Structure formats: structure tokens, C-alpha cells
Amino acid sequence: MEKFKNSTNIQFLFLSIIFLLPILITLGTAVAEVFLFFLTFYGVYKIVTEKKFYLIKNKEIIFLFIFSFYIAINSIFNNVNVDKYSSIFFFRHVFLVISIIYIFEKCYQDHQKITQFLYLFFIILFTDSLIQFFLGKNVLGYETINNRVSSFFGDDLILGSFLISFLPIILIFVSSNKKLLCKDIFFGFYFFTILLSGERRAFIIFLLSILFIIIFSKEIRKLIFKSLTIFISLILINSFIIKGTFDPLNRIFIKTYNETINFYKKVEINNDIISENKRKIFIFSYEHTEHYRLAIHLIKQKPIFGHGPKGFRDYCRGVKYDSEFGMCTTHPHHLLLQIIAELGMVGLIFYLVAAFYVIKNFINLLKTNNRNNIPKILTTLVLINIFIPLVPSGNFFNNGNLMLCFYSVGLYLYFNKFNVRN
Numbered sequence: 233m234e235k236f237k238n239s240t241n242i243q244f245l246f247l248s249i250i251f252l253l254p255i256l257i258t259l260g261t262a263v264a265e266v267f268l269f270f271l272t273f274y275g276v277y278k279i280v281t282e283k284k285f286y287l288i289k290n291k292e293i294i295f296l297f298i299f300s301f302y303i304a305i306n307s308i309f310n311n312v313n314v315d316k317y318s319s320i321f322f323f324r325h326v327f328l329v330i331s332i333i334y335i336f337e338k339c340y341q342d343h344q345k346i347t348q349f350l351y352l353f354f355i356i357l358f359t360d361s362l363i364q365f366f367l368g369k370n371v372l373g374y375e376t377i378n379n380r381v382s383s384f385f386g387d388d389l390i391l392g393s394f395l396i397s398f399l400p401i402i403l404i405f406v407s408s409n410k411k412l413l414c415k416d417i418f419f420g421f422y423f424f425t426i427l428l429s430g431e432r433r434a435f436i437i438f439l440l441s442i443l444f445i446i447i448f449s450k451e452i453r454k455l456i457f458k459s460l461t462i463f464i465s466l467i468l469i470n471s472f473i474i475k476g477t478f479d480p481l482n483r484i485f486i487k488t489y490n491e492t493i494n495f496y497k498k499v500e501i502n503n504d505i506i507s508e509n510k511r512k513i514f515i516f517s518y519e520h521t522e523h524y525r526l527a528i529h530l531i532k533q534k535p536i537f538g539h540g541p542k543g544f545r546d547y548c549r550g551v552k553y554d555s556e557f558g559m560c561t562t563h564p565h566h567l568l569l570q571i572i573a574e575l576g577m578v579g580l581i582f583y584l585v586a587a588f589y590v591i592k593n594f595i596n597l598l599k600t601n602n603r604n605n606i607p608k609i610l611t612t613l614v615l616i617n618i619f620i621p622l623v624p625s626g627n628f629f630n631n632g633n634l635m636l637c638f639y640s641v642g643l644y645l646y647f648n649k650f651n652v653r654n
Contacts, residue, residue, distance in 0.1 A: 258394075530543070
């Protein structure tokens, strides 16, 4: 009996780690990785000792292992820098997926109190963001940077990406907890904080996410409409009554328009530089367009297998970030272009197979009429937000991005497959 109780307590501890990942990321990516490492170790140990090998033998997990194996082989034969050989252990992320599924199967129903704590954390985050917006500094003394709110992330301007990455997940946890009050106000401030972050990618995905939820998730449609009403009210209050230290709409709309459509061009005639008023359209910005040009150049060099994980960065290091094609940086800022440039057409096949799988499951999901579809629809939205090729993206092989990616895959597989079977 005592042994069973101890096992239950340990499982609840790791369930808390899964639910409280947003807090751990706020403390630092390294902190989150350490906790997830122990979660993965425990999950794999219990799966082996309890002989729950069905978690490993299903086709989705096998697909992820094959993808990991391809990345490892690609890394060995395609890369020259020693640090890239860390890709050999890419399979560790698949074990994280399996461990999340194992813990959820054991004690997902015990998440109510954890959700309340997570709810409180986000309220504190919103409050701190508002303080930074109106006073110019947050409670830790971090100032706004280039008219952008960062809250507890300080110099890392990732608040918007952080919030939009967890939005569908928080909707799952919060909407299922009947003890939480003022959910519409909560999400109204959630949306407003995304705006204050000044992250244009996050705001675009936010708009697409809201549209997706309104169309496909009628169970929480009412909550979304109420939250949008509060969100719009906060924008009007900030615009006409209580103004912050900057106008968040300026960066999101006006600056984006100016960077996307350039009206000023320098032209050289007979060694004299003159200005010419001419409209030129870029993809998101001039810099993004040049990154994409370089990625396409690299794709043409090695179209089948690509340049290997982080190969874009290595090419730029090799030319000392002064490429004659496009503009150098650490990654192309576009997920699909990065996959093809670094993993080749073989990598693209993996991407398309995974996309087809998610789309097929989603179509089948829409044919049913079940209130339990909320987690399935929202975890589908999580993957869409991560892998959508319509907006700029972060570095796919960044440890923090991979952690969030496979964390989301674990949630998706639990709600869309394993939870169904159980």
C-alpha cells in the first residue's frame, strides 16, 4: 500500500512538471530541460519495468524514431562540426513524447489543482506585463525594448511566442476546470499581452488561431467571443483613455506594412546615388526575403539530403556571414525552407507525411459530434501553429523549440490516439 502511494505521488510530481512547463520555461530553457530529462528518464524506466511496450510499438512513435534515425545519419555523413553530432541523440525527444503519454495515462484526471496554480502564474505574468507597458519597467526592473514588452523574459523578446505557443494548451486545461473564475477576463488579458509583446508572427498566429477555434470548436466559441470583447475593450481604453509608454498597434500594423512594402529605393546612375520612389514588395521584410533567397540557394546545392542539421548556420560561418546570395543569419526564419535546406527532399517527405496524418485525423474528427473533441481540436491547433509554413519561424533545431515541439506532439498523441483507445 505504501509502495502504491509513493508511486502515485511520484507520478503526480511528473504530471505537475508537464502542466507547469510554462513556468519552468520562464525560469530558463535549461531549467525546463533538466526537469523534462528526469521526466523522460522516469517514463522510460516505468515503461520498461511495467512492460508497456505498446507505447513504443505504435506507428506514430515508430515514425518519429525513423525521423530521428534519419537526422542522426544525416548529421554523421553531412556535417563537419563536432557540436552537430548532438543530433545523433535526437531520439531522446521521442522518449519525451512516450513519457508524457505514460504519465497522462496514469494520472491526467488529477490535474485540477495544478491548473489552478498555472492559472495564477499567468495572471501574475499579465499583471507584470501591464506594469512594464504603463511604467516602462516591470517588477524586476526590466525595461521595454524597442517598444516591446518582455516581462520576466528580460532581454529575450519572446513573450508573444511563449504565449501563442501555449494558448491552445491553456485553453484545454482552463476550459475543463470548472473551479476557475472569470475565464473570459483571463483570456481577454491573455490576448492583450500578446499584442503588447509586439511580436508580429505571434499576433498573426493569434488571429489565425482565433478564427480556427471559432470555426471548428463550438464548445468554447462563447468563451472566445467574450474574451475578444474584453480584448477589444482594452485596446480602446489604451487608445483613448489610459495610454501606455508606446502604441502597440504601430509596430504590429504600420511598421509591418512599411517593411513589407518598400516605397524608397536607391538607384546609382553614373556613380551618383539618387532616390527613386518605387514600390517594392518583400516577404515580411527585406531581411526575411534575403534569408529565403539564401535558403533557396542552399537547396539548389544539395536538394536530396540537404546540408545537415544547422547547415544553414554553418554555411554562414564558412563565408563569415557575408554571402553573395541573400543574407546570412543562424537559420532561414522559415520552417519549411529550413527543413528542405538542411534535411533535403527526404526531410520534406517526413514533413508532408506528418502533415497528411494530422489533416486526415482532423477531417475524421470533424465528422464526429462529441464534446470531448475540444482537446483533440486544440492539440491539432498547437501543431498547426508550430509547423505552419505561412509565417516566419524560429530555428527548428534550437533546443528550446525542439522541447516545445515534442512536448506538443506528446499532448497531441495522447488526446488523439491513446486516450481514445483507453
